[in-house]
Amino acid sequence: MRAIETVKVGIAEMKVVVAPTVIRTCGLGSCVGVVIYDSGKALAGMAHVMLPHSSMARGGVVNEAKYADTAVEALCKLVIAAGGRKAMLKAKLAGGAQMFSFSSTSGDMMRIGARNVEEVKRQLERLHIPVVAEDVGGHSGRTIEFNPQTGMLSIRTASQEIKEI
Amino acid sequence: MDDICNLTGMHIDVLREIGNIGAGNAATALSTLLNKKITMAVPRVQVATFAEMMELIGGPEQVVACVYLRIEGEAPGNMFFVLPPEQAERFVRRMIGDDSFSFQGEAHELGCSALQELGNILAGSYLSALADFTQLTLQPSVPALAVDMIGAVLSFGLLELSCVGDYAILIDTAIYDERQPNESIDGHFFLLPDPESFSTIFRALGVDGG
Numbered sequence: 001m002r003a004i005e006t007v008k009v010g011i012a013e014m015k016v017v018v019a020p021t022v023i024r025t026c027g028l029g030s031c032v033g034v035v036i037y038d039s040g041k042a043l044a045g046m047a048h049v050m051l052p053h054s055s056m057a058r059g060g061v062v063n064e065a066k067y068a069d070t071a072v073e074a075l076c077k078l079v080i081a082a083g084g085r086k087a088m089l090k091a092k093l094a095g096g097a098q099m100f101s102f103s104s105t106s107g108d109m110m111r112i113g114a115r116n117v118e119e120v121k122r123q124l125e126r127l128h129i130p131v132v133a134e135d136v137g138g139h140s141g142r143t144i145e146f147n148p149q150t151g152m153l154s155i156r157t158a159s160q161e162i163k164e165i
Numbered sequence: 166m167d168d169i170c171n172l173t174g175m176h177i178d179v180l181r182e183i184g185n186i187g188a189g190n191a192a193t194a195l196s197t198l199l200n201k202k203i204t205m206a207v208p209r210v211q212v213a214t215f216a217e218m219m220e221l222i223g224g225p226e227q228v229v230a231c232v233y234l235r236i237e238g239e240a241p242g243n244m245f246f247v248l249p250p251e252q253a254e255r256f257v258r259r260m261i262g263d264d265s266f267s268f269q270g271e272a273h274e275l276g277c278s279a280l281q282e283l284g285n286i287l288a289g290s291y292l293s294a295l296a297d298f299t300q301l302t303l304q305p306s307v308p309a310l311a312v313d314m315i316g317a318v319l320s321f322g323l324l325e326l327s328c329v330g331d332y333a334i335l336i337d338t339a340i341y342d343e344r345q346p347n348e349s350i351d352g353h354f355f356l357l358p359d360p361e362s363f364s365t366i367f368r369a370l371g372v373d374g375g
Binding site for chain 2: 011139142157158
């Protein structure tokens with residue numbers, strides 16, 4: 001049997017794979033990993049989103065994969081371009097943790113995980129893509145891997161057992 | 166500095182010197198604290214994309230004990246002191262005199278607080294050296310502790326930078342204890358200045374490029 005190939009998605013990147021290739025991203029903290037997939041076609045796209053809004057960008061070219069408000073739509077287009085059917089698309093997401101808790105410091109960046117999750121969901125809703133499973137929030141980093149063949153997202157943290165959603 | 170990719174060799178040297186002075190001071194503080202000789206490596210200044218940076222420091226999945234401080238003042242930024250968890254456990258056991266301390270299982274308040282304090286002392290000495298050198302006002306925040314995947318903790322320090330571009334300048338200084346390899350310390354200081362801080366730092370040191 002051929003070894004299963006894994007495609008890695010780096011921070012602020014997005015990619016699409018077709019089964020039997022699996023797709024994975026490592027070390028999600030406040031970042032959110034979004035998977036948009038078409039199980040009938042056994043294909044899936046994944047984005048590693050860092051920030052909620054592209055309006056936070058100061059100058060330069062906007063990297064669509066970095067911001068929740070641009071990444072979801074861009075990922076959706078990428079999946080459709082690869083042969084995904086718009087009406088069949090589903091989404092799974094993980095991440096959006098709060099890695100550090102401060103008592104004194106405040107500021108926008110502290111709640112960034114929760115805001116990333118909110119914006120990803122808002123965009124998915126706008127595009128009528130249902131979220132079938134999620135593992136978000138908490139205080140732990142996550143590594144996630146999606147298998148387009150089975151449609152399962154496996155989630156690993158530093159301290160807990162692997163779980164599948 | 167509009168484009169951090171336009172750094173000259175001179176800029177890199179200045180940033181390396183910052184790592185040298187800061188971590189040198191912190192290594193001295195650690196030497197005093199542990200009563201042993203601590204050596205430091207020549208600082209590495211890395212200009213890399215976020216994804217590349219995670220690979221450079223050993224892959225985003227590697228689990229580390231990490232003390233994080235936000236730097237406020239004239240040159241804001243983020244500072245991380247990162248240690249392998251088993252070494253952090255050993256430090257904490259020595260500091261609190263409890264050999265049973267471990268990051269596994271129940272949260273250990275005293276132990277975690279001891280490690281935060283260690284990070285505070287080290288980062289504080291790093292920053293005060295940096296402030297003396299540049300004559301800039303820099304205040305560290307209260308330290309925060311996490312034992313988790315390095316990608317998950319360091320990405321927090323990239324948020325400010327990520328509003329501007331896809332590159333980070335990382336000033337990485339390793340400290341180690343070469344005389345006792347079985348009880349070695351392999352810690353890293355990561356300094357990630359905010360985008361606007363580079364020109365402030367360069368200007369403060371009389372290097373053109375602001």
